[in-house]
Amino acid sequence: MEKPLLIIGNRNYSSWSLRAWLLLKAFNVDFDEQLVELFHPSARPTLETHSPTGKVPILVYGEKDNKVTVWDTLAIAMHVNEYFTDIDIWTGTDKPNTETRNNNQSRINSAYCQSIVAEMHSGLTGIRNEMPMNIRATAKIQPSSACLADITRIEDIFDDCLKGRSADSFLFGDFTAADVFFAPVVLRLQTYADASNIALQPMTKQYCQTMLNHPHIQAWQQSALTETRIIEEDEAGEIMSIAGVLANNHSF
Template structure:
């Protein structure tokens, strides 16, 4: 099979690109990546060729009548799980593990994992709007009541998933697609929470640290800090400090 190509936006800002990229990396799919500049004319020909919605991320492979095009990160996750990996994205367990296939707890975890992914995919609009992903920045905002309610709901999800798990655990023990879909939230909290006097629960802070320690997330952040473009549409709040190339 031809190696898949993932088209993504600026790593400092593009939360949905991070999700698709991390899905492929974490679940051992060999792929090429093609970055584009968000909100820039240079991206138009690439998006016109590959992206039916004109948005990133887009996963493509094959040619002619056999070309596969998958857009929207949730669809990309489902496609990866069905066709491109030997690991079950919803449980983090090998598909060849026959015991797991009949284990009721894994079925419960899979259902919960899919549900919180769908909730993240379709909701939390206030935190998205008020706390856009901006990896290189520390920024202060005045969160609305709706934004704080989003954060509270996210903390409840984390607490329910991590109850009785080891200190350095991912949401379902093994790394799953749920960790992928909540990764941009963790990076948003890293940018805004302390600077905006948003108090997080100890378990939330613990999980955030576990996730930012993940090697693929660290690799994404390292690349993001080398970017120099500032996209005003994705900037928010009072910037208190910067790291990376723009800090020099």
């Protein structure tokens, strides 16, 4: 299979890009990447060439009549699972392991994983709108009831998945697409929860720390902290502190 190209946006802000990038990294897909600046004219030629929606992320490979383009994060996940990895992204287990795949518990976990990934992909708009991903910032907001309801729902998901598992477990034990799709939530909570006096359940804090310890999450965050562009559309709340290269150049 030809090496694909993943086109992503600014690491500090682009939660959708993080999902696609983390998915490919976590499931051992060899790929090239190209970063374009969100909401900037310089991105237009690349987006017009590859994306019918003008949005990132985009996964492309092949030439001319054989070119394959996938332009939605959930579609990228399904395409990668079909063509690029020997690990089933819904269970985190090896595909050749037919005994595991035919196990009823595996089917239950796969169905649950697919359901919460779809729920995250299509809903939970309160937390999305009020807590945009902003990795370098610590910020205080006044969350609405819709945002708090989303956090409660997310905590219920985490609790249901993690109960009875080890303290450093991912949502289904092995790393799956569910961890990929909830990764930006973890980074959102890191930015806003403590500064906004949003009390999180111990299980949520435990899972967030497990994700923040993941080497690919740490690599993405370190790259985000080297970025200098500020996108006002993705800045929210009262900025309490800034990390990274902008730390000494920001007035509060």
